[in-house]
Amino acid sequence: MRVAILVFPGSNCDRDMMVAVETITGRRPALVWHKDSQMDPVDLIILPGGFSFGDYLRCGALAARAPVVEAMLDHASRGGAVLGVCNGFQILLETGLLPGTLIRNDRLKFVCRSVNLQLQPDLGSPLLSTLNPGHCLTIPIAHNEGNYFAQEDDLEMLKQNGQIAFKYTASTAFGPVNPNGATDDIAGILSANGRVLGMMPHPERAIGNGHPSSDGKLLLRAILQGVA
Amino acid sequence: MEVKINISLKQGVLDPQGRAVESALISLGYSEAKNVRIGKQITLEIEAEDASRAQQRAARMCETLLANTVIEDYSIEVADPS
Structure with missing residues (x-):
């Protein structure tokens, strides 16, 4: 199982993701700097969360044009698996690999829960x-x-093809069901071939060991098994 | 050549920031304020032989990076010195 995590200036979940993946696979993923235009072949590329390039212009816009992203797009075009979390999801949308975009939360607040x-x-x-x-x-x-x-047409396509991976669902403990105003409560989507997943929630922050949940570990393990 | 690019949200795209500013204006007594939308302006200089070439290059820049055409429209003004 070879995993690479892309690192941009302002990424801040790259190391958490590295620890999460290593905990599951026993093998440390490679951290690949955004200026690298060549990558060794891997089974899964992860774009981590953070504030790449300070969120300048639009979240993920500048990262999406980085040299390493060209290599990631090559990998994806060959059917390679990609996971983008939070800012990584924003980057995937900016590359056009996944449809749509992520705009400001409807209540204008940073939401952390x-x-x-x-x-x-x-x-x-x-x-x-x-x-x-x-x-x-x-x-x-x-x-x-x-x-x-x-x-509209992209949304329809996502629904028809079963590309909506996760929706926010009822929780009494945490606050409103939909934390940010996302259309149809969408929290994560897949590419048409089902091998590129973008999601707002952070699975690497829910791997047990003092975290409030270990469901992120369950999800990452499923993804890692799925690409193996 | 000096180029001004205006980027605005497409009609129908929710603008939470615009909505918050609108309600602030209304609470300040500007009850006539409606449909507040917030965009951005990018100014730059483009070296080009003429205004139409500069316009063309600016449009390419918008399509490849400066605007997200899923949610944003852009317009370009070139100040032609001639």
């Missing part, structure tokens, strides 16, 4: 195939721009 996520049915994605549809996961979010927006 746990949310409940429901795995959607009929996904057909190898990354999530070991999890039961309807499975509910408790994983934290921490973002200011997590309000998913897509044009």
